Amino acid sequence: MKNCMRILSATAVMLAAAAALAGPPVEVTFRNLGTESVKLQLTNANETSTYQIANPKPHDEVKPGESIRFTVQRLVSPDTNGAMLRYSQGRKSCAFSTTFVMMMSGGIKQPKWNKAATPAGGATCTAVNSGFSSNYAWKAEFTMK
Template structure:
């Protein structure tokens, strides 16, 4: 029984290690509430839900005025992609944020990293997304603000 159990544990550990080898570069996400009311995390799309599920640490559910929350997201899909999507609402205002990384292959087999960021406002919100850092290992940091 112990032999079978240890083989099972070894198999699971091997799969986890193999999965990490195929993870895309991590993104550090910072959300700043520049408004005068609490901002509440709203998970609407499947990408927002999966971002929240894999974030470590997870972003705060409620961010007070002037406060900040941080999260780190690393998807285990491919070493060539990663992304994070969040949505915060405050009163009738909403900001949907996103950031992605993709390693593009250009003609001639040349590889080129590409990072994107989006901030989509509604209800009179002012939303910004800024990539604050990219690194040689393709990890990056993004800052989302809402007012």
């Protein structure tokens, strides 16, 4: 019984430590505004790691007019988080990113959120950050057409 309690206590401590190191979560919504299905493309380490830790996993294919939603929270640092995603259809593709970093300015920590939507092959892509909360969690919406 003592060993069981020790194992449970150690597990609880490790989980609490991991949560303390986690950056603020981002809730990502991806909307396909086009007339054809788009497919997920993982072309770099950032996109692959986003896919691996996303909850639930982004869909491999998003049909026209459909949207998906997932959350990403990295366990690297309480001062950073980000999500990167790329969808494509034929020659068209959109690479999306949203990041949070706690910056030091004059000895004071200040939060900064960034976003990017990079089109290729004639695609139209947008990225919007919103819904900022007191724990620095935020929402990102990516659209592709």
